[in-house]
Amino acid sequence: MLKKSLLLVLPFLLTACATPKYTVSPIQAANQDSSITIVKDDATRPVFLDSMQSWCLDSNHQCKTVADGSQPNPEELTLTYVSRWSWDFRTFIADATIKAYKNSIKVGEVEFKAPNALNTSKFGDDRKRINTMLELLFGKETVSQAQSKIKSGEI
Incomplete structure (x- = not known):
């Protein structure tokens, strides 16, 4: 009886x-600027850069994009990003990272990971999840607020 109960409960625990x-x-307030340089990552899907640029417009940041591999002005707040998508009946962001640099020093970083498991919350709105990453990076949202959005199915 105990084994059957464990077999029934185990999938819920794993998910x-x-x-x-x-x-x-x-990013601490002292390192935040209204002007941001984004280094394009050619290996990442275009929706990621598009989402970052839309966030810039919506949050009144002036963003310029430079080519992959470029060395932007180290005095400017610079964002680099990378993301990997996975597939489980449809695509979803499996993991993503955005790093912020200023004066050649990393001043912030945000990561998102969605394990390819039985949990359907891995599927979500890619744009909203990328937007949330930027909100977290710039201190406009907390991790607990972001996690609540995932649990509620908002993102």
Whole structure:
């Protein structure tokens, strides 16, 4: 009887541990600028850069994009990003990272990971998840607020 109960409960325990998660080291106010340089990552889907540029417009940041491999002005707040998509009946962001640099020093970083497990919360709105990454990076949102959005199905 105990074995049957364990077999019934185990999938729920495994999926609970496999929900998408954000981690962040936000950019401190002293390092934030209204002007941002984004280094394009050619290997990442265009929706990522498009989402970042839309966030810039919506949040009144002036963003310029430079080519992959470029060395932007180290004095400017510069964002680099990389993301990997996975497939499980449809595509979803499996993991993504945005790093912020100023004066050649990393001043912030945000990561998103959605394990390819039985939990359906791995599927979500890619644009909203990228937007949330930027909100976290710039300290406009907390990790607990972002996790609540995932649990509620908002993102």
